[in-house]
Every structure is written in C-alpha cells, then in structure tokens.
Amino acid sequence: xxxxxxxxxxxxxxxxxxxxxxxxxxxxxxxxxxxxxxxxxxxxxxxxxxxxxxxxxxxxxxxxxxxxxxxxxxxxxxxxxxxxxxxxxxxxxxxxxxxxxxxxxxxxxxxxxxxxxxxxxxxxxxxxxxxxxxxxxxxxxxxxxxxxxxxxxxxxxxxxxxxxxxxxxxxxxxxxxxxxxxxxxxxxxxxxxxxxxxxxxxxxxxxxxxxxxxxxxxxxxxxxxxxxxxxxxxxxxxxxxxxxxxxxxxxxxxxxxxxxxxxxxxxxxxxxxxxxxxxxxxxxxxxxxxxxxxxxxxxxxxxxxxxxxxxxxxxxxxxxxxxxxxxxxxxxxxxxxxxxxxxxxxxxxxxxxxxxxxxxxxxxxxxxxxxxxxxxxxxxxxxxxxxxxxxxxxxxxxxxxxxxxxxxxx
Numbered sequence: 001x002x003x004x005x006x007x008x009x010x011x012x013x014x015x016x017x018x019x020x021x022x023x024x025x026x027x028x029x030x031x032x033x034x035x036x037x038x039x040x041x042x043x044x045x046x047x048x049x050x051x052x053x054x055x056x057x058x059x060x061x062x063x064x065x066x067x068x069x070x071x072x073x074x075x076x077x078x079x080x081x082x083x084x085x086x087x088x089x090x091x092x093x094x095x096x097x098x099x100x101x102x103x104x105x106x107x108x109x110x111x112x113x114x115x116x117x118x119x120x121x122x123x124x125x126x127x128x129x130x131x132x133x134x135x136x137x138x139x140x141x142x143x144x145x146x147x148x149x150x151x152x153x154x155x156x157x158x159x160x161x162x163x164x165x166x167x168x169x170x171x172x173x174x175x176x177x178x179x180x181x182x183x184x185x186x187x188x189x190x191x192x193x194x195x196x197x198x199x200x201x202x203x204x205x206x207x208x209x210x211x212x213x214x215x216x217x218x219x220x221x222x223x224x225x226x227x228x229x230x231x232x233x234x235x236x237x238x239x240x241x242x243x244x245x246x247x248x249x250x251x252x253x254x255x256x257x258x259x260x261x262x263x264x265x266x267x268x269x270x271x272x273x274x275x276x277x278x279x280x281x282x283x284x285x286x287x288x289x290x291x292x293x294x295x296x297x298x299x300x301x302x303x304x305x306x307x308x309x310x311x312x313x314x315x316x317x318x319x320x321x322x323x324x325x326x327x328x329x330x331x332x333x334x335x336x337x338x339x340x341x342x343x344x345x346x347x348x349x350x351x352x353x354x355x356x357x358x359x360x361x362x363x364x365x366x367x368x369x370x371x372x373x374x375x376x377x378x379x380x381x382x383x384x385x386x387x388x389x390x391x392x393x394x395x396x397x398x399x400x401x402x403x404x405x406x407x408x409x410x
Contacts, residue, residue: 010046011056017043018063025066033070040067057083061118068125074138077126081142084119119146140173144253151189151257160197161214164190167255168221174253175225178232180271182253183225188265189255190218209301216297219290220306223313226269226287230280230320233273237323280324287317308365311345315369319376328384335377336390339397342370360408367405374398 017039024036040063047060064080123143130139147163147170154160171186194215255262274280291314298307318338322331346366352359374397381391 007050010050011059014043014046014056014059017046018059021063021066025070037067037070058114061115065118065122072129074126074129077122077129078142080122081146084115084122084146136173140170141253144170148255148257151255157197157200160193161210164193164214164218167193168217171221172224175228178228180225180229184266184269184271185254185262187218187221187225188262189258191265192258192261194218212297213301213303216294216306219294220310222290223287223294223310226283226290227313227316229270229273229283230317233275233280234320234323236273237275274324277324280321284317284321287314304362308362311366312369315342315373319373328380331380332377332384332387335373335380338373339370339377339394342366342373346370364405364408367401367408371398371401371405374401
C-alpha cells in the first residue's frame, strides 16, 4: 500500500513538473526555455529508474519529446524510443485512458493510439535530426529495432500496413547502400506481413485499396532490389573489383523475430552479385513477376507516378541483362524486347494523353527511356555489322522518338 502511494505521489509530482515545462516552453524568452527545460528534466528524473505504469510511460515519453524540441539532440529522442520499445516488447500497454490533466491533452484518448502517434512523431523528428548530422544509420537501426520488437504482436490492419510501409522504406535505404542481404530480409518481412493481412478472415480484398497499393509497393521495392543487383554485378564484371560505394556494416540488421517465416521468401532471390547469363536470367524472371504485379495494381489504382517508376526500373533490368553475354544475337534479342516493351507503354499513355493533357509529362518521361533503349540497340547492331534491315527500322524508330520529344518540349 505504501509503495503504491509513493508511486502515485511520484507520478503526480512528475505530472506537475511536466505541465510547468510545457507552459514555459511555449513562451518566447530564452530564460523561459531554460525554466521549461529545468522542469522537464525534473519530471524525467522523478520517473527515471522506476517501474512505469501505462500512464507514467506516456508522461515520460512526452517529457523527452518536449526536451528534444528545446535541445536539438538525438539523446532525448533515443531515450524516448527505448521507453516505447520497453513497453511494446512486453505488450502490456493497456487500453486505459491517459491523464486528462496533462497540460497538452484536452480529452481522454486510448493510450495505445496515443503512444503509437507519439512514436511516429519521434521517428519523424529523429529522421530530421539524423539527416542533418549525416548519421542516418543510427536512425535506421533505431526504427529497425522497434519494428523487430513489434513484428510478433501487431494485429490491427492499419498497424500491419504501417509496419510494412516502414519496412519498405528501410529496405530502400539498404538497397541504395548496396546492403543487399539486409534489404532482402526487410522485403521478405514486408511481404510476409502483407500475406498475414490477406489470410485474415476479416480482410476484404475487393474493398481495400490500401492493401493492394501496399502489395504493389513491396513488388516495386523488389524490382529496385533486382535492378541494383544487376547494375552492381555489371559494374563488378567491368572493373573486376568491389564497387567503392559498397558498405559493409559492422552489424547486420535482420528481423530475427520473424526468421522462421522468412526463409522461403529469402530463398527465391539471391543477395549476391551474379556473374553469368543463367544467374542473371534467374534474377530477371523474378523481376518480371514483380513488375507485372506492381504494374497491374498501380494502373488499376491510377497511381501513375509509381507506375512510371516501375517502368523505368523494368527497362533497366533488360539493359543490364544484355551485358552478361557476348553473343550478339542474344544481346540484340534482349535490347529489342526492351524497346518493344517501351513502345507499347508509350502507345498506352499516348491514348490517355489525348483525353488527359496532364499525362503529357508522363509521355515525355517514357520517351526519354525509350530513346535511351533505342540508341543502345542501334549501337549493338552497328557493332555487329549485320542485321541491316533491323538497323534501318530502329533508326526510323529513333527519328520518330526524337521528333516527338521535340514537339512535346516546344
């Protein structure tokens, strides 16, 4: 009894200091900000080291966020994230209303929702601070740790979607850093989570565009992954050395909490550079499946920006695929497939642009990619000294592309 009274008194006093800190924080004077920081620090010290209940955790996290708004530092935000992780990992946050006598809370809220929103604001603020300091790896690790803790215990549809979206973001970061093993693990986890949603009996696939779009985004991220593996493989074959921008992190970040579910998904695609045409074809077949999934869905949802993005990546896959063979016939076949694909995409968008003028900019983007593919094909044919009929046909195609581009740009 005495212990519970003591804890209540500590919580009440911490709340008072928090309220004073918030009141002074909104003042403009430097002295007021220092008073605010002093009061917030007292609130933090009172709660620090104690076993926090579901109400105290809210005050502690909000205190640290407020301190970070006064002092531009990662320290307070990292501490706030650790507190969130502590409670998330235990999964003991009750659906209990928070204190309504906090200075910046006007009505009762579900604590789980409040903490989730607070966590999102922490992550956004950390990204801003870490980006400015050039320490994005620390931010990525913090977010990854949180996802790993949450992976087994999230249930609501919106939370699983949010989780998967963040995993896709992290995978893109890893892919751009050429950390393919970690990127593959992230995408496998995101794909597994989407599968969980689709297996849920309460999920209605016909009425949920959010999940459809999410599934397409996972496929688009896989397409980026494949494109970068083929590009790096091509560069490696050209230079016979590891690309200078490839990173080797001290600690690999994996979703260990989902490891038994991800083995099959990981097995489908390599995380290593490829060195021959057969392996490059295997990677390309995987890319074709991902493109088809993403392309059909983005078109269905009228998501033109993402659709154009996957078109560019898909075209790049065949650009790099042709570099894994010295057989001129195979090279021409691959490049010709690429130009034919882009020609068909252009015709598709051209019909729409006649009704929707805003689509003209999309036509220009497609024409630029098509032009690059056509010029590459002409170079390969010219180098062979054969295929005169095809050479003149592609030359005519290139003139049409250049003329059309000029007309759109005028």
